[in-house]
Amino acid sequence: MAVLRLRFTKTKRDKLAQVLWILNWISVVTGVILFSLGLFLKVEINKRGELMAERDIQYVPNMLIAVGIIACAINFLGGKICYDCVDTTKFLRWKLIMLPYIICTFFFTFCVLVGALMCYSMHGELEESLNLGLAEAIRFYKDTDTPGRCFLKRTVDMLHIEFQCCGNNGYKDWFQIQWISNRYLDMSKKEVADRLRSNVEGKYLIDGVPFSCCNINSPRPCIQQQITNNSAHFNYEHQTEELNLWMKGCRQALLEYYTHIMQSIGLTVLITWLFELSVLTGVRYLQTSLENVLRQGDLDSESDGWLLENSFMETARTNLNIIKSLGKSNQIDTQPKA
Amino acid sequence: MVVMKMKFPFQKRVKLAQGLWLLSWCAAISGAITFSLGCILKTELRRRAEVMDNSDIHVVPNTLMIVGLASLGINYFASKICQDALDAGRFPRWKNMLKPYFAVSCFFTVLMLLAVIMSFAMKGSLESSLKVGLRNGIRFYKDTDTPGRCFQKQNIDRLQMDFHCCGNNDFRDWFEVQWISNRYLDFSSKEVKDRIKSNVDGRYLLDGVPFSCCNPSSPRPCIQFQLTNNSAHYNYDYQTEELNIYLRGCREALVHYYMGLMNAIGAGVLSVFLLQASVLVSLRFLQTSMEAVAGNENTEIETEGYLLEKPLKETIMEYIEPVMKFFLLTNQVEEGTPGAPAST
Numbered sequence: 001m002a003v004l005r006l007r008f009t010k011t012k013r014d015k016l017a018q019v020l021w022i023l024n025w026i027s028v029v030t031g032v033i034l035f036s037l038g039l040f041l042k043v044e045i046n047k048r049g050e051l052m053a054e055r056d057i058q059y060v061p062n063m064l065i066a067v068g069i070i071a072c073a074i075n076f077l078g079g080k081i082c083y084d085c086v087d088t089t090k091f092l093r094w095k096l097i098m099l100p101y102i103i104c105t106f107f108f109t110f111c112v113l114v115g116a117l118m119c120y121s122m123h124g125e126l127e128e129s130l131n132l133g134l135a136e137a138i139r140f141y142k143d144t145d146t147p148g149r150c151f152l153k154r155t156v157d158m159l160h161i162e163f164q165c166c167g168n169n170g171y172k173d174w175f176q177i178q179w180i181s182n183r184y185l186d187m188s189k190k191e192v193a194d195r196l197r198s199n200v201e202g203k204y205l206i207d208g209v210p211f212s213c214c215n216i217n218s219p220r221p222c223i224q225q226q227i228t229n230n231s232a233h234f235n236y237e238h239q240t241e242e243l244n245l246w247m248k249g250c251r252q253a254l255l256e257y258y259t260h261i262m263q264s265i266g267l268t269v270l271i272t273w274l275f276e277l278s279v280l281t282g283v284r285y286l287q288t289s290l291e292n293v294l295r296q297g298d299l300d301s302e303s304d305g306w307l308l309e310n311s312f313m314e315t316a317r318t319n320l321n322i323i324k325s326l327g328k329s330n331q332i333d334t335q336p337k338a
Numbered sequence: 339m340v341v342m343k344m345k346f347p348f349q350k351r352v353k354l355a356q357g358l359w360l361l362s363w364c365a366a367i368s369g370a371i372t373f374s375l376g377c378i379l380k381t382e383l384r385r386r387a388e389v390m391d392n393s394d395i396h397v398v399p400n401t402l403m404i405v406g407l408a409s410l411g412i413n414y415f416a417s418k419i420c421q422d423a424l425d426a427g428r429f430p431r432w433k434n435m436l437k438p439y440f441a442v443s444c445f446f447t448v449l450m451l452l453a454v455i456m457s458f459a460m461k462g463s464l465e466s467s468l469k470v471g472l473r474n475g476i477r478f479y480k481d482t483d484t485p486g487r488c489f490q491k492q493n494i495d496r497l498q499m500d501f502h503c504c505g506n507n508d509f510r511d512w513f514e515v516q517w518i519s520n521r522y523l524d525f526s527s528k529e530v531k532d533r534i535k536s537n538v539d540g541r542y543l544l545d546g547v548p549f550s551c552c553n554p555s556s557p558r559p560c561i562q563f564q565l566t567n568n569s570a571h572y573n574y575d576y577q578t579e580e581l582n583i584y585l586r587g588c589r590e591a592l593v594h595y596y597m598g599l600m601n602a603i604g605a606g607v608l609s610v611f612l613l614q615a616s617v618l619v620s621l622r623f624l625q626t627s628m629e630a631v632a633g634n635e636n637t638e639i640e641t642e643g644y645l646l647e648k649p650l651k652e653t654i655m656e657y658i659e660p661v662m663k664f665f666l667l668t669n670q671v672e673e674g675t676p677g678a679p680a681s682t
Binding site: 158184220222 | 571
């Protein structure tokens with residue numbers, strides 16, 4: 001009993017072939033879109049590569065790029081096949097290739113689905129990577145004279161300005177590390193010496209933040225030094241002041257940004273997957289109906305098209321037997337020939 | 339005396355019509371591009387409208403948009419005319435429209451050239467507008483509680499950070515203005531009282547700049563206060579320090595940005611102008627060569643095409659006369675003389 005049998009007249013078959021030809025070309029375009037989305041994600045991740053610790057997050061854009069290229073190739077071939085299917089004589093050329101092609105495309109659509117799901121699963125890895133990377137970046141903020149880290153200050157400052165955030169979790173992260181290099185500290189001054197001595201590890205810690213944490217929406221000039229000291233500034237209360245500095249942490253800001261990008265990409269890939277699946281179904285119907293027509297002999301008659309010839313269980317059993325017999329052909333035949 | 343006479347055999351006329359049809363569609367697309375360039379320029383100018391004193395500079399994008407739209411219409415009609423040109427039956431219906439059509443097209447093409455010239459020539463107007471606008475912006479930086487001025491601080495901060503600039507001419511402009519509002523000054527403090535007393539107008543001036551002047555590329559944390567006092571900061575020399583704050587003035591930065599944009603747009607629109615002018619010239623040749631065919635039974639004869647029937651001055655007078663007559667006539671009617679036509 002065939003699965004989802006449909007009857008196809010000659011005109012219906014021709015129309016199906018033409019429609020599938022157009023749909024395959026549209027799929028090539030969606031393949032290009034997938035490729036460019038993967039490329040965009042790769043560029044965005046590399047742009048902030050300095051702020052991310054070593055984690056396995058490159059696999060998502062790489063997967064998207066690979067899937068995009070393969071989708072282009074498969075659908076290009078599919079377009080050629082469907083174009084030739086209108087003419088039954090040309091179909092004979094493709095007859096043997098069509099079934100393997102359909103099976104390959106079926107497994108490929110699984111890859112597309114996996115690609116879409118990966119976009120949503122990257123969240124945890126990304127958060128971990130950003131957490132470690134930002135903590136490192138803040139620690140090395142002052143090392144503008146160390147090769148390999150001299151641009152970290154600029155990167156962190158631009159991050160604060162662009163994403164309107166401060167520190168890893170919040171601005172208090174800056175109170176726990178020394179972000180002013182010793183090169184710019186006057187060690188002969190009493191105040192500096194006191195502060196260094198009061199710290200266990202000899203670090204110069206202050207309750208101040210870099211200028212890039214300043215909020216431009218604040219009505220008063222930015223207070224970046226002695227933030228927790230209410231008496232140091234006129235008409236200032238540290239606990240209720242919200243507009244002075246950026247309150248959001250950069251990890252959360254970056255995570256929101258990347259999650260937004262990946263959700264959009266994931267949605268696009270899901271839609272592409274559904275589209276590919278429908279094109280594949282059409283190609284399968286076309287293939288079965290053309291094969292049946294050839295079996296019947298009369299090229300202009302009606303024929304049946306189906307998804308599977310027998311029911312799902314029987315087809316699975318037959319295929320398993322085929323695979324088993326392939327394995328058996330490697331064994332030496334121990335029975336004596338009659 | 340005819341201007342630029344050329345011979346047109348039948349095949350040449352056919353080729354001219356076909357080429358012109360294609361060219362006019364290209365020119366139509368270029369007209370659409372000109373319109374969108376005008377829109378882009380207008381949007382960019384409006385983004386920083388708060389630091390501009392007047393909107394004189396907006397005449398450039400406005401002209402570009404008008405010319406772009408007009409060019410779409412002109413080229414649409416051009417393509418229709420050359421489609422009908424080779425058909426002797428359909429061409430005569432355009433006869434009456436062609437003279438005003440050419441007048442209008444020439445006017446808008448010249449306007450396009452004027453827009454290009456203006457985009458290069460209006461630098462001075464832009465600079466003076468920015469000078470006044472920025473000066474006001476810096477003066478009202480502290481007035482975040484005054485309605486109408488509460489966003490000046492935000493605008494100036496954002497401007498300085500986006501364009502990597504500080505102040506109007508340079509960062510010293512901030513030394514001459516009180517940019518910290520009295521609301522945040524502790525008047526019981528001796529230091530504040532001294533500083534205000536030492537100033538003639540009773541203003542709180544200091545040698546410091548807002549945080550938005552800070553340069554992120556500096557290797558050391560930003561020094562924004564006591565900029566001219568070398569001893570206030572360790573290992574700091576005010577005269578040689580270049581990376582601490584932005585040294586460029588915002589007026590120079592903005593003029594540079596907008597002139598770059600307008601020069602690029604001007605160059606593009608110049609090429610559109612050349613394309614449009616060639617469309618009009620070819621159309622004129624096609625029209626005159628087809629008019630000579632009219633009336634003849636044999637449409638495949640060789641004809642002559644020209645640009646202008648009479649010399650340039652006479653043609654201009656011919657076009658301007660009806661316009662002048664119209665204006666003079668209305669003037670005379672207003673003065674009370676009953677409808678006497680002006681003597682020509």
